[in-house]
Amino acid sequence: xxxxxxxxxxxxxxxxxxxxxxxxxxxxxxxxxxxxxxxxxxxxxxxxxxxxxxxxxxxxxxxxxxxxxxxxxxxxxxxxxxxxxxxxxxxxxxxxxxxxxxxxxxxxxxxxxxxxxxxxxxxxxxxxxxxxxxxxxxxxxxxxxxxxxxxxxxxxxxxxxxxxxxxxxxxxxxxxxxxxxxxxxxxxxxxxxxxxxxxxxxxxxxxxxxxxxxxxxxxxxxxxxxxxxxxxxxxxxxxxxxxxxxxxxxxxxxxxxxxxxxxxxxxxxxxxxxxxxxxxxxxxxxxxxxxxxxxxxxxxxxxxxxxxxxxxxxxxxxxxxxxxxxxxxxxxxxxxxxxxxxxxxxxxxxxxxxxxxxxxxxxxxxxxxxxxxxxxxxxxxxxxxxxxxxxxxxxxxxxxxxxxxxxxxxxxxxxxxxxxxxxxxxxxxxxxxxxxxxxxxxxxxxxxxxxxxxxxxxxxxxxxxxxxxxxxxxxxxxxxxxxxxxxxxxxxxxxxxxxxxxxxxxxxxxxxxxxxxxxxxxxxxxxxxxxxxxxxxxxxxxxxxxxxxxxxxxxxxxxxxxxxxxxxxxxxxxxxxxxxxxxxxxxxxx
Numbered sequence: 001x002x003x004x005x006x007x008x009x010x011x012x013x014x015x016x017x018x019x020x021x022x023x024x025x026x027x028x029x030x031x032x033x034x035x036x037x038x039x040x041x042x043x044x045x046x047x048x049x050x051x052x053x054x055x056x057x058x059x060x061x062x063x064x065x066x067x068x069x070x071x072x073x074x075x076x077x078x079x080x081x082x083x084x085x086x087x088x089x090x091x092x093x094x095x096x097x098x099x100x101x102x103x104x105x106x107x108x109x110x111x112x113x114x115x116x117x118x119x120x121x122x123x124x125x126x127x128x129x130x131x132x133x134x135x136x137x138x139x140x141x142x143x144x145x146x147x148x149x150x151x152x153x154x155x156x157x158x159x160x161x162x163x164x165x166x167x168x169x170x171x172x173x174x175x176x177x178x179x180x181x182x183x184x185x186x187x188x189x190x191x192x193x194x195x196x197x198x199x200x201x202x203x204x205x206x207x208x209x210x211x212x213x214x215x216x217x218x219x220x221x222x223x224x225x226x227x228x229x230x231x232x233x234x235x236x237x238x239x240x241x242x243x244x245x246x247x248x249x250x251x252x253x254x255x256x257x258x259x260x261x262x263x264x265x266x267x268x269x270x271x272x273x274x275x276x277x278x279x280x281x282x283x284x285x286x287x288x289x290x291x292x293x294x295x296x297x298x299x300x301x302x303x304x305x306x307x308x309x310x311x312x313x314x315x316x317x318x319x320x321x322x323x324x325x326x327x328x329x330x331x332x333x334x335x336x337x338x339x340x341x342x343x344x345x346x347x348x349x350x351x352x353x354x355x356x357x358x359x360x361x362x363x364x365x366x367x368x369x370x371x372x373x374x375x376x377x378x379x380x381x382x383x384x385x386x387x388x389x390x391x392x393x394x395x396x397x398x399x400x401x402x403x404x405x406x407x408x409x410x411x412x413x414x415x416x417x418x419x420x421x422x423x424x425x426x427x428x429x430x431x432x433x434x435x436x437x438x439x440x441x442x443x444x445x446x447x448x449x450x451x452x453x454x455x456x457x458x459x460x461x462x463x464x465x466x467x468x469x470x471x472x473x474x475x476x477x478x479x480x481x482x483x484x485x486x487x488x489x490x491x492x493x494x495x496x497x498x499x500x501x502x503x504x505x506x507x508x509x510x511x512x513x514x515x516x517x518x519x520x521x522x523x524x525x526x527x528x529x530x531x532x533x534x535x536x537x538x539x540x541x542x543x544x545x546x547x548x549x550x551x552x553x554x555x556x557x558x559x560x561x562x563x564x565x566x567x568x569x570x571x572x573x574x575x576x577x578x579x580x581x582x583x584x585x586x587x588x589x590x
Contacts, residue, residue, distance in 0.1 A: 004465040007040045011458065019543075019561035026544070026554075026561055027447040030454035042461040051456030055419035059111060060452060060548045061444050062422035066407075067115040067552075068443035069400040069429040090134070091193060093124040097135055098142040098189045105146030106153045106181075109418055111548050112408045114143045118556070126279075133202040136553035137567055138192040141541055143549045145188040148181035148538050150174055156537035159508040160530050163516070168526065179586045180531060180579065184539075187578050191571055199567050202558035218340035218364060219249070219348040219355075220281055222290035224270045230288040235272070236262035241287040246276030249349055271351060278311075278364060281340065292339055309339055310372060311384040314361040318380030326353040334375055336367035400434045448555045455545050459500075484524060484589045488532050488580050491515050495536025496572055500543040508537050519589070528587040532579065539575050541568025 015033040019026065037043040051057065097117055104113035121139060125132040147154030151161055151174045165171035192199075224230050230238050239246050248260035252271040258264060266272075272290070274281060285292060314320060320328065325338040341348060341355055342362040348355055357363065362384070367375065376383060407425035411418045429435045435443060461467075482490060495511050515529035540547045542565050544554045550564065 001470065002465070004042055005467045005470060008042045008461045008465045008467045011037050011040065011042060012462070015455075015458065025447065027451040027454070030451040030458075033458050034454040037458045037461055042465055043457045047457050047460075049453070049457075051453035054453065054456050055417070056456065056548050056551075057449055057452050058419040059422050060551050061449050062419075062426040063111050063115045063548070063552055065426035065429055065435065065440065065443045066112075066400070066404055066422065067118045069434040070116060070119050070404065073398075073400045073434060088128070090124075090128050090130050091196075093128060094135060094138065094196060095189075095193055097121055097124070097139050098192060101139050102142045102146030102149075102185050102189060105143045106149040109408060109411055110143040110147045110154060111552060112404065112411075112422070113146070114139060114549050114552060116404065118553070122556075131201045131203060133557040133559060134196060134199050136557040137199055137550075137559065137563070138196065140547075140549040140553045141192065141568070141571060142185070142189060144539055144541070144547060145181075145185040148184055148535060149178050150181070151177055153177070153181070154504070154534075154538045156504050156508045156534040160512055160534040163508070163512045164527070164530055177531070177534070180535070180582050183582050184535070184575055184578055187574060188571060191574055192567075195570070198570070200559065200563045202560070202563065218278055218281060218342045218362075219273070219275045219352070220292065220340040220364075221252075221271050221273045221352045222285050222292050224266050224268055224272070225289070225291045226268050228268070228289040228291075230266050230290060231268055233266055233288075234262060235260055235264045235266060238266065238272075238288045238290075239274075239284060242276055242280040242284045245280035246274050246284050249273045249275055252351065273349065273351065275348075278340065292337070309364050309366045311362060311364055312376060312381040313384065314357050314359055314363060315380040315382050316359045318357070318359070320357045320379055320381070321359060322356050324354050324356050334367075334379070335371060336365050336375060338363060339366050340364040399432045400429060403428045403432065403434070448551055452545065452551060459545070485580050485584060487519075487524075488528060488583060488589075489576060491529055492532040492536045492576055492579060495533050496539060496542070496576075499537050499540040499547075500545060504537040504540065504547060508533055511537070524589040525587070528583045528589050531583055531587060535575070535579055535583075539572065541571050543568075 011033060014036070015029065018024065018029045018033075024032075034043065034048065038045060038048055097120065101110075101113050101117050104116065117139060118136070121135040122132050124130070125135060144154070148157070151157050151172060157172070157177055161172040235248055235251070239248060250273040251258040251260050251264060251266075252273070253267065253269075260272075274284065276284075284290070325331075331337055338352055340363065341352065341357070343358065344360070363381075365372075365381070375381075403425050407421040410416050411421040416424070430437055430440050478490065491511065495508075498511065511533045512530055515533050516526040519526040519529045540550065544550045544559065544561060544564055553559070
């Protein structure tokens with residue numbers, strides 16, 4: 001073993017220890033590891049920042065943007081309301097998420113499948129009062145397992161198919177992976193359903209202020225316009241879209257205030273006075289096709305996507321005190337709309353435009369981003385902590401889905417690389433205003449991207465110093481003396497162990513020739529061993545950095561590095577126990 005190989009093992013060992021210790025944040029640990037690798041000479045200076053241009057960083061960042069656009073569109077919420085309206089238990093919600101992600105991952109890029117379903121996981125978490133962390137890590141693992149089921153499901157399957165063709169003249173076909181992959185997927189999903197208690201409960205610390213603000217109850221009103229799907233429906237049916245977080249305080253029909261009984265049938269031009277959180281009110285308004293108070297605001301030329309809603313407090317010296325939006329002609333005078341009012345200790349029972357504002361009222365106003373910074377001080381309104389308020393915000397539901405389908409189809413057909421396809425999708429989300437430009441960078445998780453970029457050259461030092469070949473040599477010496485199931489188990493375990501430090505496709509390139517060569521030396525057929533390499537490379541459940549799916553959920557789920565082996569280690573053991581006999585049955589070695 002050379003000095004460089006020893007140094008590579010030491011640096012990576014210290015890095016893993018720091019991650020598990022958890023004393024410092026993961027991006028800082030990654031940056032310190034990169035500096036240490038530069039200091040000892042295992043990463044050349046000209047390669048120090050190569051990770052920032054790596055495809056994995058682009059894919060993860062773009063997938064976060066795409067996921068934010070899908071969440072903002074509300075399309076997933078509409079689909080669940082239509083097809084799974086009574087899905088309330090945590091286990092049934094988790095089952096739907098895991099099965100959906102796994103099936104999608106068999107035919108599209110697994111990170112794309114995960115990006116589609118993540119918004120639904122957050123919705124389920126809010127609905128059931130469960131931390132999103134209980135859903136996100138199992139979903140990432142289900143995405144990895146689902147990719148094992150077909151040739152195009154994951155990169156290791158594609159690479160190992162090509163290597164089999166080079167070795168034996170015949171490639172694996174599309175569904176050669178299905179018997180073993182489907183068995184492992186079913187076992188993995190059942191494990192995560194019945195042992196979900198071992199998944200840690202975490203919160204995204206970056207969202208703590210937003211979550212506390214979200215608890216505020218607002219009063220608002222919305223009108224049932226002609227052509228609205230709410231016409232003829234009961235009040236209870238319409239409010240159900242708010243997941244129990246919205247109540248009606250009155251219904252105004254003409255000049256009459258009706259008692260908001262659940263079975264009241266809504267008519268055109270009815271105005272519903274409602275109270276609830278901003279997000280719940282938004283679900284009711286958008287799903288039922290209601291129209292909020294106020295006038296439509298249009299962005300000026302070159303200002304597309306600049307219309308937003310913001311929470312503000314009515315200050316003690318505000319010129320709006322004891323004045324209603326109607327009496328001051330708020331829209332015509334200032335170009336802003338009043339969308340909701342929150343007044344502590346009081347439930348409002350008049351239309352929003354008639355409410356006389358008081359000092360300390362928290363209100364939601366809608367306006368043009370270019371004008372709001374000037375208008376708010378002029379009116380004596382104090383902005384709260386900045387967060388996304390979708391109530392009354394313009395959204396395009398179908399565009400994010402079409403963009404995502406186009407990106408995944410182009411990558412599946414091999415027209416463009418995955419990184420290019422997802423980057424183009426992220427740019428398209430901004431161009432088509434699915435995500436306003438001001439929110440685009442907020443959708444990116446900076447610490448995660450920095451961690452990935454810093455770790456890529458450090459992990460690659462195992463290959464550049466020859467340490468990976470050294471491990472492969474040791475493996476070959478041991479495997480020759482083992483029976484078929486022992487040799488197969490060793491190959492699988494080694495591929496699982498190496499994958500966190502190499503790209504999973506690179507793991508296949510390193511391990512597959514070794515697996516095939518000692519299979520030939522023992523006079524065994526190579527298929528089971530090649531499959532074992534693909535499974536091991538595709539099943540990295542032990543770290544957040546071995547696969548981009550694991551990385552994608554780390555920030556939103558609030559996970560620590562040590563959380564991954566807590567769930568991933570027993571799952572990995574299960575995969576090994578099930579894989580070996582299944583491989584030997586489906587792909588006999590003799």
